[in-house]
Amino acid sequence: MTHRISRGTRVLAASLGAGVIVPFAVAAAPAAAAPTPTVTCTSAQAGLATKLQRDITAALANRSGTVAVGLYDRTTKTTCTLRATSTYDSASVVKVTVLATLLWDAKKHNRYLTDRETTLAKAMITQSDNDATSALWRQLGMTKIKGFLTAAAMTRTVPGADGYWGLTQINVTDEQKLLKLVTAGNTVLSDNSRAYILKLMNQVTSSQRWGTPAGAPSSVTVHVKNGWLQRSTHGWRVHSLGTFNGGGHDYMISVLTHGNSTMSYGVTTIQNVAKAIHKDLVPTTATNSATIQRYVPTDTPKESMPAVPAAG
Numbered sequence: 001m002t003h004r005i006s007r008g009t010r011v012l013a014a015s016l017g018a019g020v021i022v023p024f025a026v027a028a029a030p031a032a033a034a035p036t037p038t039v040t041c042t043s044a045q046a047g048l049a050t051k052l053q054r055d056i057t058a059a060l061a062n063r064s065g066t067v068a069v070g071l072y073d074r075t076t077k078t079t080c081t082l083r084a085t086s087t088y089d090s091a092s093v094v095k096v097t098v099l100a101t102l103l104w105d106a107k108k109h110n111r112y113l114t115d116r117e118t119t120l121a122k123a124m125i126t127q128s129d130n131d132a133t134s135a136l137w138r139q140l141g142m143t144k145i146k147g148f149l150t151a152a153a154m155t156r157t158v159p160g161a162d163g164y165w166g167l168t169q170i171n172v173t174d175e176q177k178l179l180k181l182v183t184a185g186n187t188v189l190s191d192n193s194r195a196y197i198l199k200l201m202n203q204v205t206s207s208q209r210w211g212t213p214a215g216a217p218s219s220v221t222v223h224v225k226n227g228w229l230q231r232s233t234h235g236w237r238v239h240s241l242g243t244f245n246g247g248g249h250d251y252m253i254s255v256l257t258h259g260n261s262t263m264s265y266g267v268t269t270i271q272n273v274a275k276a277i278h279k280d281l282v283p284t285t286a287t288n289s290a291t292i293q294r295y296v297p298t299d300t301p302k303e304s305m306p307a308v309p310a311a312g
Helices: 048-060 091-108 115-126 130-151 172-183 191-202 263-281
Strands: 002-004 010-014 020-023 040-042 066-073 078-082 221-230 236-246 249-260
Touching: 040 048, 048 066, 048 078, 048 263, 066 172, 066 263, 078 172, 091 115, 091 130, 091 172, 091 191, 091 221, 091 236, 115 130, 115 191, 172 191, 172 236, 172 249, 191 221, 221 263, 236 263, 249 263
Parallel strands: none
Antiparallel strands: 002 010, 010 020, 040 078, 066 078, 066 249, 221 236, 236 249
16 A cells, blocks of 8 residues: 655555554565575584574575574573574564563553553554554653663664654564563563563464464464564565473574565565474474464555654
């Protein structure tokens, strides 16, 4: 969908897991297939690092675009990284950071969230509602958002300027730091705050449960937040953050992508990676191979009004 604004500039109502309007000039040409990337893995479990490195690399073979991957499994002390410090426009995955900031700030002031805040937070995470996100982003302000990023040691994350939260600059290293904070006790987020974030990420609407949950066995509990955004450069950004607990494992996956020709192409790339990871970490038997169909993407991502800064 396009709209006319002053001097004939065209803008695209681009989706951020619901969307933000950003400058748009011409349609992006599909990116050429990148060279097969080098994935680095380490593990305390014999043979697992080699298997993951091989299978993630195979999952990305001949895929167009640029992909960054982060995996951490506490149980086997397994870590995999690919382009861990490369920068991407956040799209809607920044909404987890917004909620974490809100809870971190409430903890500092020894208060509970208000009814308004809980309503906005639920819409922001479970429906990827942009208006709710914009309201919380304005309420928090740049000082608090940067304060949380400092407390969380997310040193390479740069909040989007002028109210454009979906253009926050993120990377796999910092997103994995965030997921680690959400999934284990720490001094930044209270246990109640962590449980609240995970509860909402477990309640994401079915049409947005694609990405990192793909291939997860039914024995594993899933928490997910995705984001998607099209711009004139780098085509579609498609991202997925997920944490997984069960089957004897406690792990988290971040996959960030851009240079995708369509949203669905990016979803497929992420799901190829996710399926390889789940298969290697939590192998299923012939009698226990059912996976929950949590990953049905929408072909028509919702477009909405821009994420604008507060008036005045």
